[in-house]
Amino acid sequence: MNPTIDLTTPGFWLVALLAMAVMTPITHGALRRWVWACVNLLFIAWMLRLRVVEVVAGVAVAHLALRLLTCRGWGLLIALGGLASTVGLFVLHKLPGVSQGMGTSVVNPLLLAVGFSYVFLRLIDAGRVIYEGGRAPPDLPSTVNYLLPFHMLAAGPIQSYEDFVDQPAIPKPISAVEALSGVERIALGLFKKFVVAYMIRKVFLTEFYVTGPYFLFEVQLHYLWIYLDFSAYSDIAVGIGRLMGVHTPENFDRPYLARNMIDFWDRWHISLSLWVRRNLFIPVQLSLARRTGGKRALMIATLAFTVSFLLCGLWHGISWPFFAWGAMHAFGLVVTNAYRYWLTRRLGRKGVKAYKEKLIYRLLAQLGTFQYVAFSLVIIVYPWKDLWS
Amino acid sequence: MSQTLEQLNEVFQDVFEDDDLSVEAQTSAKDIDDWDSLMHVNLVLAVESRFDVRFTSTEVAGLKDVGELVALVEKKQA
Numbered sequence: 001m002n003p004t005i006d007l008t009t010p011g012f013w014l015v016a017l018l019a020m021a022v023m024t025p026i027t028h029g030a031l032r033r034w035v036w037a038c039v040n041l042l043f044i045a046w047m048l049r050l051r052v053v054e055v056v057a058g059v060a061v062a063h064l065a066l067r068l069l070t071c072r073g074w075g076l077l078i079a080l081g082g083l084a085s086t087v088g089l090f091v092l093h094k095l096p097g098v099s100q101g102m103g104t105s106v107v108n109p110l111l112l113a114v115g116f117s118y119v120f121l122r123l124i125d126a127g128r129v130i131y132e133g134g135r136a137p138p139d140l141p142s143t144v145n146y147l148l149p150f151h152m153l154a155a156g157p158i159q160s161y162e163d164f165v166d167q168p169a170i171p172k173p174i175s176a177v178e179a180l181s182g183v184e185r186i187a188l189g190l191f192k193k194f195v196v197a198y199m200i201r202k203v204f205l206t207e208f209y210v211t212g213p214y215f216l217f218e219v220q221l222h223y224l225w226i227y228l229d230f231s232a233y234s235d236i237a238v239g240i241g242r243l244m245g246v247h248t249p250e251n252f253d254r255p256y257l258a259r260n261m262i263d264f265w266d267r268w269h270i271s272l273s274l275w276v277r278r279n280l281f282i283p284v285q286l287s288l289a290r291r292t293g294g295k296r297a298l299m300i301a302t303l304a305f306t307v308s309f310l311l312c313g314l315w316h317g318i319s320w321p322f323f324a325w326g327a328m329h330a331f332g333l334v335v336t337n338a339y340r341y342w343l344t345r346r347l348g349r350k351g352v353k354a355y356k357e358k359l360i361y362r363l364l365a366q367l368g369t370f371q372y373v374a375f376s377l378v379i380i381v382y383p384w385k386d387l388w389s
Numbered sequence: 390m391s392q393t394l395e396q397l398n399e400v401f402q403d404v405f406e407d408d409d410l411s412v413e414a415q416t417s418a419k420d421i422d423d424w425d426s427l428m429h430v431n432l433v434l435a436v437e438s439r440f441d442v443r444f445t446s447t448e449v450a451g452l453k454d455v456g457e458l459v460a461l462v463e464k465k466q467a
Contacts, residue, residue: 044391060464128447129447132445132446132447132448133445134445134447134448134451162447162451198427211449222461277426277450278446278447278450281426282429282430282446282449283446285430286430286433286434286446286449287428289430289431289434290434294431294434294438296433297427297431337427348421349406349407349422351406353422364454
């Protein structure tokens, strides 16, 4: 079995402690970048048992490609070539069978170990921003630190390239209260993942091999389990980041309170939602809106939602269940948007505001959204093969 | 209020259909109920049309408040 990131191994926590110890006292920006890069590479070599030379070679290629994006005349060619190569690696990562057929399966253990799905998103984000002149390309240690931050490898969050570049070279010294809040955040994450989520899974979840009322009960708990388990990774990453002085974006904001699907994506996997907004939704919407001179806004938003969330589904996994999950979320977003549009036309903006403030409508909307999300998650894990056989 | 901000205020009033709306440099999406990702693009298109400028998707996605929008418009016009 290939080594992957495991929070239960002492090594992970030793690297985290080492990072906090060596990075906190550094007051020189360039030195801090190099030390942080060495910590990330140490993690990859020690915990993931990858050969550093292979990882550094991969990062060096990415670094060179990102720098070449700023070359006049060649930028577009490099951007298209880089995008095709990155998407190609992503497909090989997600479909190991294809990789084997092409004789390239040697790259799969490396892609799996570093969690290439997230590296892929970071590469695309950096490439777009640099190509459009939004920020300068990174130096070599910053390329390592942006693409392979050890505490964000397992399950994100996905820091935007602009946010990464805009951080001060030397962070403010951390106060005792901030340090304590970082430790609390890690403890919260560990408790959520290894106590609450673990118990829910062991005691209540059957992987949907049940029918009747228990099935409905399991649908609710399955959503709760995914939220607790997934948000726990983010809590731990945010806590470690705070203690190391490495800004780590928040990823969840009480998604179970969402009152519609647009609100849900402002609260769930926020860093992915913002990535989709920056790299898919806005470019698609902007491009279509310019073509129509700003007319047919509803139809354009519908197309932008559909394209964005079908691709978002396929990012999670290149399979029919994930495609269906993406389609269900796209549908939910489109309906929410169309309903809001219709409501505004009917009630006016002030009327909509008054409508949204009514408690009964809010509770019904929250309940409906919770159920919609919970059932969408069942699509991914339901034992369809057993049902059909 | 700078001239650019004054003109932007009119664009905001048109886009959000609210004649009482008044924006300042610190005004962000959190301060205006309907300023979500959908309205954001409509707003950007209206600003492009009013000031005869064109933004990249990175610039559109990165705008955090009205002050940044003012600075961006003025930079494009310089």
